[in-house]
Amino acid sequence: MRRLLPLLALLPALAGCSGIQTPLDAWGIQAARVATLSHVLFWGGAVIFLITMGFLTLAILAPHGVRRAMASHRFVIGAGILFPVTVLTTLLVYSLGLSRALTMPMSEEPLRIEIIGRQYWWEMRYLDLGEGAVTANALHLPRGREVELHLTSGDVIHSVWVPNLHGKMDMIPGRVNRQRLRADRVGTLRGQCTEFCGLQHTLMAFDVVVQEPEEFDAWIARQRAPVPEPQTDELRRGMQVFGEAGCGACHAVRGTPWNARIAPDLSRVGSRATLAAGALPNTHGNLAGWIAAPQDIKPGNAMPAYARSLEGSDLLALASWLESLR
Amino acid sequence: MSDLPNTLPRPPEELGRLTNAWAFPRGFSVITEVNNNLIGPLFVATALVFLLLAGLLGVLIRLQLAVPGLTILDPDTYNQVFTTHGTIMMFLFSVPVVEAVGIALLPAMLGAREMPMPRLGAYAYWIYLIGGTAFFCSLFFGAAPDGGWFMYPPLTGKAHSPGINTDMYLLGIGFIEISAIAGAIELITGILRCRAPGMTLGRMPIFGWAMLVFAGMVIFAFPAVIVASTLLELERAFDWPFFIPERGGDPLLWQHLFWFFGHPEVYIIFLPAAGMVSMIVPAMARAPLLAHSLVVLALVATAFLSFGLWVHHMYTTGIPGLSLAFFASAGFVVSIPSGLQVFAWIGTLASGKKVQIATPTLFIFGFLFIFSLGGLTGVMVSVTPFDWQAHDTYFIVAHLHYVLIGGMVFPVLAALYYWAPCVGAPLSERLGKWVFGLLFLGVNLTFFPMHFAGFMGMPRRIYTYPAGMGLEIPNMLSTIGALIALAGGLLLFFDLLRNFRPQNGGGNHWGAGTLEWLPNYNYGPRSLPAAHSRYPLWDRPGLADEVEAGGHYLPSTITGLREGLVVSPSEGTPQYVAVLPGPSWAHLVAAVGTAGFFLVLTVEWVVPAAAFAALALAAFIRWLWTGTDYGVIGSGQGHIGGGIVLPTYVTGPMATSWWAMSALMLVMGSAYACLIGSYLYLWLVNGDGMWPPAGMGLPLLEWGGAALLLYLGGGAVMLLAGAMLRRRGVLPFWGMPLALLLFGAGYFADYSALWGAGLRPSQHAYSAACYAMFFWQGVHIAVAFIMALYTQARSWAGMIDGTRRLTFDNTMLFWLYTAGQGAVGIVLLHGFPRLL
Incomplete structure (x- = not known):
């Protein structure tokens, strides 16, 4: 338990803002439809519940005449069969129509994005945007454009949930599930894994960044380009440490010899808002802390700790270099 | 009193004979007793202890989640705690407790002396007690399962869960399912055959119906999870890739099998509770249940529909829209029978003069409140697009606890307060009202805010959550609610410990109309009353005195042993007097052996496991040898009163053992159907071209044909x-030796067909599926062998002849089933891929 104490320090780190992970604040057309449906169900359910409890009260407290009327087959059949059949038939027609509308494609050429769930992080690959259009733990979306998510898993079952955009869809090894959605508002949302996937299922979230289309294009272009040459001694040292410490055996950085896919792509890690799949805000200190002691922050994740093998100054240089990759 | 079947007064020595036959062993040996009046309450008490333990785990979860970022439990422990909480609640509390209430009350309620197979019931209890305790204790060693009670592979496969935690679930829980199935077989036989004379199915109390439907559902649902657990354990232990996609397996196969059990499970738990409510409401309202026949119909309809709902748990797995529409509609339809029952209860409450307001009534009101809410959110989550958002969030946690606590815990607590005076001393009304108040408040405060937490973005099974998302308030409320509910639970135990004492006799405490309120002893009622209506005690006010005086049927014992009256299943016409087994160590030792075998296997100690298996086998044989198939005793018949003379030994389809064996064949048949389903599902996933995959052959036809003929020959x-x-x-x-020879040769041919074709189980899901069916058949062949050898031994001992042939009949039924199963398997493995 003691090694978890650092978690406490991260508390503010875990903080998000209200409304960035809820089905009730729809940022896209799919979520908006389900939100409407939800309100119909909540209020309809509340009314039916109150009616039922009203009947129960009457059955015990009402005057003799009312109770006698309720003590009949007519009452049981009316309230217990006819009424639910009517309500449920209406609901069925409405909900089947809605399901159809939700699964109908809206455009011929959606932007295709592959998301691969792994214990405990996410890999995003933009399938139509050329070589190197890859990122991790941050889903960038152009506003107003329909996207088709291709969801799969590299190990166990995960599930993607960005409630402000759409319901969840599972990532199952050996299968590819597709989900279409459209974000209509610019800003940052939060998504999270919703299928229990092991020890750190809790700390498997990601940021969803909705951008104006031109900003999105610029982001993709930068994402695909090789990372800039380090400009200062410290940054050069940081890049060197990256190689010496063997980070490249698991991580990729575009424009360098390191292109492994075992762990998150770090090409533009400095531009991300959070680290370790939404576990920490991305600051210089957190970055260094994560490299030094990832098993204290997120026990059971695949990243080894470097607190012992790296000198303090090297650790900071490495963090600085990674932070400079924007 | 001239219309009584037996003249009064009864000879004075009669009661002594009855009392002697049914006397409990003294001192410590009382644990060898099998009487339902002892095992039933023990069973209930044990289940309640598991409720408390799992409830404490729930409180631990709530403490960890009280505010963001707590570290009361580390992630690994947290995962074990929530997995164990769910698993214990489902497997060690919910199903056992309703089965326990059934065993405790049904004989009395149906006007019978005892269940038809008391040792089986006792055995089911003891393996449950031993296995359940060991399972709970695994938490203290960090060896408790940690993959969720639903255990989805690949997370629970060997690659991602190498520890024994998963095996603890697969084996530890797997064999507790044997207890559930054993109980179900006994309940079906008991409800259909052991009732009061003249109690037709139409007059049978609703709880009897509910337990009959419950047992039927257990028989069809539990085999699915047993098959699923077996497949996963085979994959983990021997690398047979049923769920590994790289080798043709599919993780979703597990989900289909698991939820084919898991969804009916919800109704398996709810229907008996609904049955209890249907007994308590009329008693408290002093009026017959309104729409009795419709309520029975609702129970049966729910059972059927519930098997068409399993995909409700898989809406987000990417299943095609059309099937989703089908399952969504089925989800709507199943809510109708439940709604119907709710209004039948409300109507019944309205039909009496005045409703008695006592603790049981309060729990019924609480049930109606909580369950209605849970039912409504249930309709919501069966709406597919809504579920895409709600699935695996705290909204579902709220929903399922409303349904299960409302639909099962509250009725069980109502039952506890209602029936306590029936089997012992009444509980305290004053404390009971406090228990109700605390639980009602606590449960609602715990779970209502979770609806909001879910829609504010809180997924399930997380050990903490970010601050600032608006989750702090609902979580804090839930934790406070959990503590209030805990106080209620502890007060309940205090009440039980202080006030409850089992005792015989007892009066009609609530003025109810059904037979369990007759004075009841070790031997049940003094004499067995004829039932002429649904509420005999209301319609014949002198019934209790007549029964107590011995004026009704079978006022004594014919053979001097324990006896039960067996009637025809639908009309309740007396057919024979069955001699019942009494106390024994055999079933106890068998329970220890069974539990030991599975638990030791978990840690892969093969030799001790084999020793436990041998112990269990020896005990089973002793149990059968001394406790079954007594043959004709004395004159073989006797008067039960009213001029009716009945035999005390029958064989063939009239015997209860024939019915139990038929029920067992249904269990085995549905398990095999699940295996066939798995085979076909894997074919569907792989496609025609990959079945078998390139480079792998079909099983050899000549060997398969030989196996088919040999199996049929054996039958x-x-x-x-x-x-x-x-x-x-x-x-x-020559009978047994020849049959054994043919089956042995058949199984060898079966094996040669697969092995000779070069198939190896770990190559691919195709070969694994073939070997799974072969393995399954092997288990049956092994049991068939033991049964044949046992039958041969009985024959040599002179215990089988033309009249005394129960043992032979049972062996024959099992043998025929095994032959048929083998034939079906061969036709599938050889025929199906060739037809593609």
């Missing part, structure tokens, strides 16, 4: 031996 030999036994009165000397 035919058994039939022939049976015919000879009937005609000549002795078992032909």
Whole structure:
């Protein structure tokens, strides 16, 4: 338990803002439809519940005449069969129509994005945007454009949930599930894994960044380009440490010899808002802390700790270099 | 009193004979007793202890989640705690407790002396107690399962869960399911055959119906999870890739099998509770249940529909829209029978003069409140697009606890307060009202805010959550609610410990109309009343006195042993007097052996496991040898009153053992159907071209054909031996040896067909599926062998002849089933891929 104490320090780190992970604040057309449906169900359910409890009260407290009327087959059949059949038939027609509308494609050429769930992080690959259009733990979306998510898993079952955009869809090894959605508002949302996937299922979230289309294009272009040459001694040292410490055996950085896919792509890690799949805000200190002691922050994740093998100054240089990759 | 079947007064020595036959062993040996009046309450008490333990785990979860970022439990422990909480609640509390209430009350309620197979019931209890305790204790060693009670592979596969935690679930829980199935078989036989004379199915109390439907559902649902657990354990232990996509397996196969069990499970838990409510409401309202027949119909309809709902748990797995529409509609339809029952209860409450307001009534009101809410959110989550958002969030946690606590815990607590005076001393009304108040408040405060937490973005099974998302308030409320509910639970235990004492006799505490309120003893009622209506005690006010005086049927014992009256299943016409087994160590030792075998296997100690298996086998044989198939005792018949003379030994389809064996065949049949389903599902996933995949052959036809003929020959030999036994009165000397030889050769041919074709189980899901069916058949062949050898031994001991042939009949039924199953398997493995 003691090694978890650092978690406490991260508390503010875990903080998000209200409304960035809820089905009730729809940022896209799919979520908006389900939100409407939800309100119909909540209020309809509340009314039916109150009616039922009203009947129960009457059955015990009402005057003799009312109770006698309720003590009949007519009452049981009316309230217990006819009424639910009517309500449920209406609901069925409405909900089947809605399901159809939700699964109908809206455009011929959606932007295709592959998301691969792994214990405990996410890999995003933009399938139509050329070589190197890859990122991790941050889903960038152009506003107003329909996207088709291709969801799969590299190990166990995960599930993607960005409630402000759409319901969840599972990532199952050996299968590819597709989900279409459209974000209509610019800003940052939060998504999270919703299928229990092991020890750190809790700390498997990601940021969803909705951008104006031109900003999105610029982001993709930068994402695909090789990372800039380090400009200062410290940054050069940081890049060197990256190689010496063997980070490249698991991580990729575009424009360098390191292109492994075992762990998150770090090409533009400095531009991300959070680290370790939404576990920490991305600051210089957190970055260094994560490299030094990832098993204290997120026990059971695949990243080894470097607190012992790296000198303090090297650790900071490495963090600085990674932070400079924007 | 001239219309009584037996003249009064009764001879004075009669009661002594009855009391002697049914006396409990003294001192410590009382644990060898099998009487339902002892096992039933013990069973209930044990289940309640598991409720408390799992409830404490729930409180631990709530403490960890009280505010963001707590570290009361580390992630690993947290995962074990929530997995164990769910698993214990489902497997060690919910199902056992309703089965326990059934065993405790049904004989009395149906006007019978005892269940038809008391040792089986006791065995089911003891393996549950031993296995359940060991399972709970695994938490203290960090060896408790940690993959969720639903255990989805690949997370629970060897690659991602190498520890024994998963095996603890697969084996530890797997064999507790044997207890549930054993109980279900006993309940079906008991409800259909052991009732008061004249109690037709139409007059049978609703709780009897509910338990009958419950047991039927257990028989069809539990085999699915047993098959699923077996497949996963085979994959983990021997690398047979059923769920590994790289080798043709599919993780979703597990989900289909698991939820084919898991969804009916919800109704398996709810229906008996609904049955209890249907007993308590009329008693408290002093009026017959309104729309009795519709309520029965609702129970049966729910059972059927519930098997079409399993995909409700898989809406987000990417299943095609059309099937989703089908399952969504089925989800709507299943809510109608539940709604119907709710209004039948409300109508019944309205039909009496005045409703008695006591603790049981309060729990019924609480049930109606909580369950209605849970039912409504249930309709919501069966709406597919809504579920895409709600699935695996705290909204579902709220929903399922409303349904299960409302639909099952509250009725069980109502039942506890209602029936306590029936089997012992009443509980305290004053404390009971406090228990109700605390639980009602606590449960609602715990779970209502979770609806909001879910829609504010809180997924399930997380050990903490970010601050600032608006989750702090609902979580804090839930934790406070959990503590209030805990106080209620502890007060309940205090009340039980202080006030409850089992005792015989007892009066009609609530003025109810059904037979369990007759004075009841070890031997049940003094004499067995004829039931002429649904509420005999209301319609014949002198019934209790008549029964107590011995004026009704079977006022004593014919053979001097424990006896039960067996009636025809639908009309309740008396058919024979069955001699019942009494106390024994055999079933106890068998329970220890069974539990030991599975638990030791978890840690892969093969030799001790084999020793436990041998112990269990020896105990089973002793149990059967001494406790079953007594043959004709004395004159073989006796008067039960009213001029009716009944035999005390029958064989063939009239015997209860025939019914139990038929129920067992249904269990085995549905398990095999699940295996066939798995085979076909894997074919569907792989496609025609990959079945078998390139480079792998089909099983060899010539060996398969030989196996088919040998299996059928083995069955035919058994039939022939049976015919000879009937005609000549002795078992032909060649019968068992020849049958054994044919089955042995058949199984070898079965094996050669697969092995000779070069198939190896770990190559691909295709070969694994073939070997799974082969393995399954092997288990049956092994049991069939033991049964045949046992039958042969009984024959040599002179315990089988033309009249005394229960043992042979049972062996024959099992044998025929095994032959048929083998034939079906061969037709599938050889025929199906060739037809593609």
